[in-house]
Amino acid sequence: MTAHAYPDAERAAVYRVINERRDMRHFLPDPVDPDVLARLLQAAHHAPSVGFMQPWRFIRITDRPLRERIHALVEQERRATATALGEREDEFMKLKVEGVLDCGELLVVALMDRREQHIFGRRTLPEMDLASVSCAIQNLWLAARAEGLGVGWVSLFEPEALKQLLGMPAGSRPVAILCIGHVEKFYEQPMLQQEQWATRADLAQLVADNHWPEGE
């Protein structure tokens, strides 16, 4: 325990939200309160970023025909992924992998353009811009869970096609279609675990002292 530790109840709330956050694919159609959405975006904006570059951009999809075009892109990639999966194709096609048409709010999150100007922390690891955007999305995700809202990160899309659809500038890159909204209930366990797509790894096998984990 340190002088800077939060009181037990607050610390417990932080672990609660980390454990109860789920990647949601089932949504109710009810709208998201604009004040809540504003809080979620502020949470995202308070993420760490490499060299404080704040590379995140958010496009809120309020136009229904545009949402339907985005859904068509996702559906196209869902089928392409199923084919690429080979022997697991049928199993994959039975999963619900997105809630693009159902969720109350749809956000596209992207990396800004002109990122090459930012060298601090990125000279040898240019992908740290994506790391920063991912931390922003994780902040938003956790805040949404505390607000009682579900979030699903959909990465089943052809980025160049989505970029064209949204008139995104050269050098930018969309990295997430975020479905945000009310849910009937949160999954007890990660949905892909419940559906037996994959199992949770034993953490002890992923950690080692001074060398690569041998559990691998």
Place this chain on the structure above:
Amino acid sequence: MTAHAYPDAERAAVYRVINERRDMRHFLPDPVDPDVLARLLQAAHHAPSVGFMQPWRFIRITDRPLRERIHALVEQERRATATALGEREDEFMKLKVEGVLDCGELLVVALMDRREQHIFGRRTLPEMDLASVSCAIQNLWLAARAEGLGVGWVSLFEPEALKQLLGMPAGSRPVAILCIGHVEKFYEQPMLQQEQWATRADLAQLVADNHWPEGE
């Protein structure tokens, strides 16, 4: 407000930790309680991951000579970055950009090898593995803040050199040197903002409806 929302005090704790988390570079040498470290790693392991692939691996550096070799790599890259920054070289060299030798715990976080077997959510966006690891690090970071501990994500290193130093397998990739430890105090604002390296962007300029934000 939804039926799934947390009580106000818990919701406030989640926003508190999001707002008070800092990327720390100043540490006290006191050791980190092993039980706390175990909780932080569990928090990381409960991050979302694309197709539930759990691509994160953690190497805890307990060997002092190894820590010193890692520090030397970071110092080398710090100087290379300074040179690459050109006119901001002197300004950069005055910043404290890492606490590798000072912090109580040093963790290297890496992407596992054999990731090409995982297609779900990665066929067109292979970088989603890094997104997952980044969410795991953000979970750890937030949990650490609630525990009263500071975390600094150092990305100033040549990944191939670090990989060799730690005997990491082909196909794996180190993405973070995490300094974790006790701190005298947390920065009031992001350190790079306090040191006037960069300013916080106006969120309103980073968000737009149905098209690219025009504030750009």
